[in-house]
Amino acid sequence: MTATETPILDFPSIPLDNYAAVVGQSEIDELRALARPLRAATVRMVNSTAVGGGVAELLNRLVPMMRELDIDANWDVMTGNSAFFEVTKAFHNALHGAAYAGTGSDFGTFEATNRSNVGTGHEDAEFTVIHDPQPLGLIDARRPGPNRWVWRCHIDLSRPNPAVWAYLERLVLRYDGAIFSSPAFARQLAIPQYLFYPSIDPLSEKNRDLPAEIVTGVLTRYGIDAGRPIVTQISRFDRLKDPVGVVRAYRLVKRFCDCQLVLAGGSASDDPEGSEVLEETREAAGSDPDIHILELPPSVPLEINALQRASSVVVQKSLREGFGLTVAEALWKKKPVVASAVGGIPTQVIHKHTGLLAHSVEGTAYQVRYLLMHPHIAARLGEQGHEHVREELLITGNLKRYLTLFLHLRG
Numbered sequence: 001m002t003a004t005e006t007p008i009l010d011f012p013s014i015p016l017d018n019y020a021a022v023v024g025q026s027e028i029d030e031l032r033a034l035a036r037p038l039r040a041a042t043v044r045m046v047n048s049t050a051v052g053g054g055v056a057e058l059l060n061r062l063v064p065m066m067r068e069l070d071i072d073a074n075w076d077v078m079t080g081n082s083a084f085f086e087v088t089k090a091f092h093n094a095l096h097g098a099a100y101a102g103t104g105s106d107f108g109t110f111e112a113t114n115r116s117n118v119g120t121g122h123e124d125a126e127f128t129v130i131h132d133p134q135p136l137g138l139i140d141a142r143r144p145g146p147n148r149w150v151w152r153c154h155i156d157l158s159r160p161n162p163a164v165w166a167y168l169e170r171l172v173l174r175y176d177g178a179i180f181s182s183p184a185f186a187r188q189l190a191i192p193q194y195l196f197y198p199s200i201d202p203l204s205e206k207n208r209d210l211p212a213e214i215v216t217g218v219l220t221r222y223g224i225d226a227g228r229p230i231v232t233q234i235s236r237f238d239r240l241k242d243p244v245g246v247v248r249a250y251r252l253v254k255r256f257c258d259c260q261l262v263l264a265g266g267s268a269s270d271d272p273e274g275s276e277v278l279e280e281t282r283e284a285a286g287s288d289p290d291i292h293i294l295e296l297p298p299s300v301p302l303e304i305n306a307l308q309r310a311s312s313v314v315v316q317k318s319l320r321e322g323f324g325l326t327v328a329e330a331l332w333k334k335k336p337v338v339a340s341a342v343g344g345i346p347t348q349v350i351h352k353h354t355g356l357l358a359h360s361v362e363g364t365a366y367q368v369r370y371l372l373m374h375p376h377i378a379a380r381l382g383e384q385g386h387e388h389v390r391e392e393l394l395i396t397g398n399l400k401r402y403l404t405l406f407l408h409l410r411g
Contacts, residue, residue, distance in 0.1 A: 331385030
C-alpha cells in the first residue's frame, strides 16, 4: 500500500442517527451542529498501518463518520521497510521508558523513510492529524497557507527515554498542537496540548450485541468449554502486553479455581516483534489443554466480540500502555475487568467501581480469583463499567472532540 491510498474501510457504513439509541438524539444533533461550519473542510489522518491495533480501528470508523457530516476526510498510511519499523518499534519501547541502544543510523533510517513519504498524500488538507511517532517527520511536507497540523500521541509518554524523546520533540514543536490520551502523558511543550480519550464504536461488529448461538459457535470452533469459567486477554502479542505474565497469573488462579485461559490477538504490520512474542507465549503455555492461544487476524472482529462476551473475567496485564481499548470493549460488554494500573487503564478501570486494578502477576491472580469466587460483585462491576464507557469512551464523543478542535484551530 502506498501513502496515497486510503485503506479499505472494513466496517459497513453506520448512519449517525443509529447511535441515537445509545447516546441520545441530542448528542447526534450537537454533532451535526458542530460540523455545519466545517462542511467541505479537508481533513487528513495519517498513521503507519491500515490493519492491527487501536489506531487503525479507530480511523476505520472515524473517517466515514466525518464524511457523513460533509467533511472531506481522508486517511493516508505511510510506507516503510522492515528496517524502518524495527527502528520505530525501538522508539515505541523507549518512549514507554525502556532502554534504547540505537545508533545514529536509526535516526537516518527514520528521516529517510519520512522523506520518501513526503508529497504522496493529501498535503493540501486544511487539518492534518499525524498519529504516533512513525509519521512525525511528515511535517516537512507542510505547505505555506492556512493549514493546521496536530500530533496525536496514543502512547504513554510519562517516562520517555530522554535521548529518543529529545530527538522527536524537535519535530513535535513544529506542530500547532499535540493530543494525549491522559494528563499523565503530557510533556512540557511550547505548543497547545489537548486531552482526547480514545474510544470504541458500540455499533461495530466487535462491540454490537450478539445472539447466544454465535457466541457458543465461536467457543466450539476454538475448542473452548462453554460450561467452565473463562479468563481472557485480547491483545496483540507484544511484550508490553505481558502475555507470558498472564499465563503465570492463570497458573496461580488454577490452584484454587477451575478455569480456562484464552489469549487472543494478532500483530500489526508495523510491529516486527509479534511472532517472537507469540512463540514465547506458546512456550510458557506448554501442553496445558486449558490454555487457548489464538492468533487472530484483524478481519475477525465478531470472533473477538464473542470471546469477550463468553468470558467470566477479562484481563489486561500490560506493563506499559497507551490506553488499552480492549478494556473499554470488555466493560461495554458488562464484563468484570482486572487490569494493570498503568498508562490510560486507570481512566477506564476505576478501582472497585468499574473493575479491579493490579500491580503484579500475584496481584492479577488474586483479583481474578476473587471475581471468580464472587460472581455478584463481578456482575456489579460490569454494569458500572458499561455505564462509564457510555458516558466517556464512545466514538461519538471522540468525533465531537475533533470537531471542536478543528473549529478552535480555525480561530
